[in-house]
Amino acid sequence: MKFILTSNLYTMRSQTRIFVLALAIMIGGLIYFNGCQTGAKQAAGGALSADAASAVYVAPGEYDEFYGFMSGGFSGQVSVYGIPSGRLLKVIPVFSQDAEKGYGYNEETKPLLNTSFGFIPWDDAHHPELSQTKGETDGRWLFINGNNTPRIARIDLTTFETAEIIEIPNSGGNHSSPFTTENTEYVVAGTRFGVPYPQKDVEIASYAENFKGMLTYVKVGAEGEMDIAFQVLLPAFDYDLAHSGKGNSHGWTFFTSYNTEQKHNLLEVNASQNDKDFIAAVNWKKAEEYIAQGKFKEMPANYCVNRYSESTHMATSETKKTVKVLIPEECPGLVYFLPTPKSPHGVDVDPTGEYIIGNGKLSADLTVHSFTNMIKAIDNKDFETTIAGVPVLKYESVIGGTVVKPGLGPLHTEFDNNGNAYTTFFISSEVVKWKLGTWEVLDRIPTYYSVGHLMIPGGDSRKPDGKYLIALNKITKDRYLPTGPEMNHSAQLYDISGDKMKLLLDFPTIGEPHYAQGIAASKIVSKSKKIYPIEENKHPYRALGEKETKVVREGNVVHVYMTTIRSHFAPDNIEGIKVGDKVYFHxxxxxxxxxxPHGFAVQGAQNAELLIMPGQTETMYWEPQREGVFPFYCTDFCSALHQEMQGYVRVSGKSxxxxxxxxxxxxxx
Amino acid sequence: MNKLAKPVMVLASILLVSLFFLPMWNITLLAPQYPDGVEMHIYINKIGGSSPGTLQNVNILNHYIGMKKIEPDSIPELKYMPSIIVFFIVFGLLTAVLNKKWLFATWFIAFTLVLCIGLYDFYLWEYDYGHSLDANAPMKFDDESFQPPLIGRKVILNFVAISMPHIGGYLVALSLSLSAVAFWLSTKNTKIIAS
Structure with a gap:
């Protein structure tokens, strides 16, 4: 480049005419190039004819066919969209405080955000995962991982509220999570960052010696309650993504890994050296046997389990101190490594459970392992070597097929119900459709721009609804009206019901949706709660009628038992509060x-409003700082007399x- | 006397047992922001609705215009109506057993009278709710009556109020008709039928 520039300069000096000509060509070229770009963009827009508009049009008062649950990424929340309209239905607060709903600000939900590090009001939420029964989405719960302070949350889909958050100990970056097993026996967690095990003060350079990678199985109970069943201690690779087997491969979970080089600095280079990294295949049914035989080590740990009770309308946080750890050296047959080119990102199991797709993000080809071959290789002991007690299966023995040069930078694959797979390519910014078994590429379509995950409703289950595909992009650039340097990420909706994929809709999303899940609305609608029956309210500070309202002083702590009903608070005049009191408005x-719902806000409160659903009790903590008379009011326009829904609290001097x-x-x- | 009169009268009496489970009357309020409607169900012994919160919701709506709170505990009819129904069930069964023409007639006339009085009483309650308005009500509408219709539909401010018998009401009508049939049968000469 430098040489060309210099030679151009030389040419310019010596032959002015040629320079002018060159300049003219350059300008002409620029105009032409710009014209092409505009043309290309118009073509993309022009392809959207009226039929695309009608395909996504959901008439006023009508419902969407699917719910789409998108992770909020660094917003820490989950956003719920109607598909195909792309209409935002709700933002569910999960890992981040949400002033809009008082989540993480009111006394009832604060314990949900408790961790072994104390109150953590934010996380990086990546992968929503619907609960499944017999490999099919069942609409009971939605799980999602918190990456930064490793956690898994469970959202109750009758209320669309966070019901539980469990912390994952001995982990550093809970990325390969919370993918479910076929009947939601477990949701899994895997550490993306190797960390010292047990966590201790050591030289970072002692990575290979002191650092480990822990995979975690979280048991999900009949009511959805989560508890850590066991952990599997592995070398400190970076465990990136996961999916559990289904059908024949039910009983196994597959975790991708990168940084099998076990480096601790300049990973973009140092962790990209090995020709193949591994997919770790964990036989969790075997793990259950080992646990039953007592072949685990009860190890010290420190993690919180936070549960919200719909009856008390309160969360409680419990700290647990031990965890069962399985060590592969002592548990043969528990884990195998499947060599997979090259720094595989997503690992996706097709609806039959036979094919395990390793999306080698730096690989030219797409590698597909065969579960049948894997079992054969295990039976034949086709091992290349053994690492930390984990046999490495021979690549040639487990490979089921290869999609040759489908695109650049494969990240994730989902499936339809006709034996087709759809893979996203980050670098070439496209979705490629290919055939399972024949490995031929059938179609490709651009995304705008640089797609990460994709979602087909049920696309990672045994029963995909192969009608729509959503591309979740990392880059937005010029897709929408500019909004300054920061823009919402874009998503595109494609019709995949025909041979060719068709772009239908483009819409902005909240935060950074990584993965998403979709489910037929009919599986959720009828179960959705409308109110909380007041007679079931067991909140310790409830007032189940205006006759039960009162104000109680205990030293400098004051409990206000208050009620709301259209359109007043009871009580609405309170006196006798003093500066420095700790006041709880229940x-x-x-x-x-x-x-x-009714809202509650009081002047000078250093948190957020309350937003109380019918039949619910919520508590705001308030420390009056000054003498005076302070108004409180309803924040949610509740009725024709909403503006009148207000009251006063008088604050007197300390003495x-x-x-x-x-x-x-x-x-x- | 016709043999059928007895079982028909038994059926007429037994039908009344349903009133202890099924609502007699239904008042539905319709407005755009109530897509499912607000359905108030009136039983012989309680006031319910399409949801457990219906009565409270109706009272909340009514308070804007100063209507009295509907409080089932302060409605004496809900206390003694069950006894009256039990009386008619027992009376009806006795009628069937004793099988006297005049008893059939008495049951039919007495029950008709009770139903008429009941409907009139219901009208009086509706009149009272619709007209005895709190002078301090947030919203006042001069010369407006908020009395729901005894039967049929009526526009009340932003609502359409529809008042119709519920399933229990129709069963009462059936019971009354059956008792009339039983009476008619009791007047027939069994011999004619036998021959």
Whole structure:
């Protein structure tokens, strides 16, 4: 480049005419190039004829066919979209405080965000995963991982609220998570960053010696309650993604890994050297046998299990101190490594459970392992070598097929119900459709731009709904009206019901959706709760009627038992509070009508509003700082008399002897 | 006397047992923001609705215009109506057993009278709710009546109120008709039928 520039300069000096000509060509070229770009863009837009619009049009009052659950990435939340309309239905707060809903601010939900590091009001949420029964999405729960402070959350799909968050110990970056087994026996976790095990103060350069990689199986109970069943201690590779087997391969989970070089610095180079990294295949049914035989080590750990009770409307946090660890050297047959080119990212199991797709992100080809071959190789002991007690199977023995040069930078694959696979290519910014078994490429379509995950409703289950595909992109650039340097990530919806994929819709998303899940709306709609029955409210500070409202002082702690109903608070006048008191407003919403929440806000509160659903009790903590009379009011426009839904709390000096007094004014007559 | 009169009268009496489980009357309120409607179900012994919160929801709506709270505990009819129904069930069964023409007639006339009084009483309650409005109500509409219709539909502010018998009401009508049939059968000469 430098040489060309210099020679151009030389030419310019010596032959001005040629320079002018060259300049003219350059300018002409630029114009032509720009024209092409515009043309290309118009073509992409032009391909969207009226039929695309009608395909995504959901008439007013009509419902979408599918729910789409998208991870919020660094927003820490889950956003719920209607598919195919792309309409945002709700943002579910999960790992991040959400002032809009008071989540993580009110006293009831704070314990959900508790960890062994204390209260952590944020995380990086990557992979939503729907619960399954017999390999099919069942609409009971949605799980999602927190990457930064390793956690898994469970969202209850009758309420669309976070019901539980469990911390994953001995992990550093919970990325390969929370992929489910066929009947939601387990959701898994795997550490993306090798960390010292047990965690200790050591030289970073002692990585290979002191660092380990832990895979975790979280048992899911009948009511959805999560508990760590066991962990598997492996070398400190970076365990990137996972998927469990289905059908014949039910009982196994596959985890991709990179940095099998076990480097600790400049990973972009140092962790990209090995020709092949590994997919770790874990036989969790075998693990259950080893656990039953007592072949585990009970190891010290420190992690929190936080559960929200729908009856008390409160979360509690419990700290656990041990975990069962299985060590492959002592548990033969527990784990095998499948060599896979090259730094594989996603690992996806086809609906039959036979094919395990290793999306080698730096590989020119797409590698597909065969489960049948894997079992044969294990039976024949076709081992290349053994690493830390884990046999490495011979690549040639496990490979089931290769999709030759399908695109650049394969990341993830999902499936339809006709034996086709769809793989995203980050670098070449496209989705490629190919045939399972014949490995031929059938179609390709551009994404805007640089697609990461993709989602087909049920696309990682045994029963995909192969109608729509959503590409979740990492780069937005010029797709929408500019909004300054930061823009929402874009998603594209494609029709995949025909031979050729068709772009239907392009819409912005919240945070950075990594993975997403989709499910037929019919599996959820009828189970969706409208209210919480007030008679089932067991909150310790509930007031189940205005007669139960009161204000109670315990030293400098004041509990206000308050109720809301259209359109007043009871009590709405409170006196006898003092500067420096610790005041808890426990507000019970007495409403029993669908979509009639009330809000509560008081001046000077250093947290957020409460947003209380019908039948629920929520608590706001308030420390009055100054003497005076401060208003509180309803923040959610509840009725024709919403503006009148207000009250006052009088704050007296620290040494005041004013007794507590509260009232709900009778109408003056 | 026709043999069928007895079983028909038994059936007429037994049908009334349903009133202890099924609502007699239904008042539905329709407005755009209530896509499912608000359905208030009136039983002989309680007031319910399409959801457990219906009564509270109706009371909340009513309070804007100063209507009295509907409090089942303060409605004496809900206390003594069950006894009246039990009386008619027992009376009906006795009628069937004793099998006297005049008893059939008495049952039919007495029950018809009770139903008429009941409907009139229901009208009085509706009138009271619709007209005795709190002077301090947040919203006042002069010369407006908020009395729901006894039967049929009526526009009340933003709502359409529809008042119709519920399944129990129709079963009462059936019971009454059956008792009339039983009476008619009781007047027939069995001999004619036998020959």
């Amino acid at each position: 507000v019970t919403n007495l409403e029993q009508d669908f979509d009639v 005041s002897n004013l007794p507590l007094k509260w009232s709900l004014g009778e109408p003056e007559s």
